[in-house]
Amino acid sequence: MGHFVGVDVSLELSSVCVVDTTGQVVKEAKVSTEPAELVRFVQNLGLEVERIGLEAGPLSAWLHDGLAGAGLEVVLLETRHVRAALSAMVIKTDRRDARGAQLLRMGWYRPVHRKAAPSQEVRALLVGRKLLVAKLVDVDGGIRGMLRGFGLKVGPVGRAGLPRRVRDLVEGHAVLRSILEPLLAAREAIRTELARLHGQVLALARTDEVCQRLMTAPGVGAVVALTFRSGIDDPTRFRSSRALGPYLGLTPRRYQSGETDVSGGISRAGDTMVRAALYEAATVILSRAVRFSTLKRWAMAVAARRGVKRARVALAQKLSTVLHRIWVERTTFRWAGEAHTSGRAA
Known part of the structure; x- marks a missing residue:
């Protein structure tokens, strides 16, 4: 019978909960927040552990590497999903948070990408x-x-x-x-x-070759290019370039229930630094005398219809799509009237 381990990470001591495939709590404990201590705890269980879950946080990546290095199956859990799943609990404690192991058992979680060193x-x-x-x-x-x-x-x-x-x-x-x-x-x-x-x-x-390609786009300098590159890390993990908008929190929230259907402001989910960098790049494109492009023409049309603030957000979302395509296809930004140039081998 397989078992699942949930870890609520704290600075000194982390709460650990082990459940079986039926949801029964097998063991709960406090373990020192060190990779070696967590590995020792799991190995001393004497149980078949299918997966270990860590809620994404400042120490989680370090612990993830230590557990994965010991040959254990470990995933980082998306913080918002964990919080939403555990929000029904009237009393919140570290011990109860560790029971996020139930999410692993049922598959009610979204894994977080572990960025490269x-x-x-x-x-x-x-x-x-x-x-x-x-x-x-x-x-x-x-x-x-x-x-x-x-x-x-x-x-x-x-x-x-x-x-x-x-x-x-x-x-x-x-x-x-x-x-x-x-x-x-x-x-x-x-x-x-x-x-x-x-x-x-x-x-x-x-x-960096990727940054040099990204910097051919309007409004994108060294800081924006490096922020985008380090934030996305692996462009192939996105099935479509359009997925970056929702991933970076640049698409509207929506609440629909019965006759109620409300679209709000952007979700602001995902990487704050990348979202801010794209917004700054969009501001530069719209407000400064940069070389005219199809991107700027499109954003100015949006600004005329919906206002400058919404145009900046829309342009930031569109820019994320353009930069992802440049990265994946190994191309450069195509200005109006320029031929398509690809870096792929013939």
């Missing part, structure tokens, strides 16, 4: 860069807000010219200068490290 490394680089960008914006806003309280207005000035402008404003204000100088020094350190990380992003994009 290179894609995880690229994502870590992009997250680090994004973090420094956010901190730089926070420091700039904090400096401006602090000066505004004293009636000192920085006004429109570039990032490079901000320190000089701030020092000119606080000339003669000893206390303000003593406060702002450390902030300006920290700001300069952030800019230096941000430039270093951004240089790594550009270097990766220059040496």
Whole structure:
């Protein structure tokens, strides 16, 4: 008789539940959140384990690799599906969450793709860069807000010219200068490290053939290309390019019951970073003077009918389809009047 193991992952101790094919709970335990400890627990059961389920999360990929490396059948479970399936429980505990093993037994789950190590490394680089960008914006806003309280207005000035402008404003204000100088020094350190990380992003994009092809599309630079590549990881796991829109949460929600049929805003499911990158690329295409293309013509027609905001979302969805086709077919973006060029061998 086969058995299924559900693991509710926590930082120190994970709750584990083992059920048989009839749904009967065979064993429950707390196990240290380490791959070796989980492998030892499963092996010491002395039972035939068909599948182990981990809810997707920060530690899940690491645990997945350790369990799979020991020859165990393990899957990552889509978080929204698990939450929806367990939402009927009045009381929520880690022990009850581990009973998600019942989902494995019944097949009521959606497996999550385990990204390759290179894609995880690229994502870590992009997250680090994004973090420094956010901190730089926070420091700039904090400096401006602090000066505004004293009636000192920085006004429109570039990032490079901000320190000089701030020092000119606080000339003669000893206390303000003593406060702002450390902030300006920290700001300069952030800019230096941000430039270093951004240089790594550009270097990766220059040496990656897929990114070079993706960057032929309008609005797609090194950051967008690397974000899309690391987020999708394996383009062949999608049966159709049009599947990327729903996967990335760029399609409308829908609720239908009886006479009620409501379409809402986009679902915002899937990878937030990829969705945001595509939206930024769509914004660039619509708002900046980039080379005219069929994509921009189509988006402008949508904007005329439905408004600019909806046109950006629609263009982001369409761009995801275009980038996927470029990747799968090993082509480049076809501008109006250009012949089709394929990278496939003849």
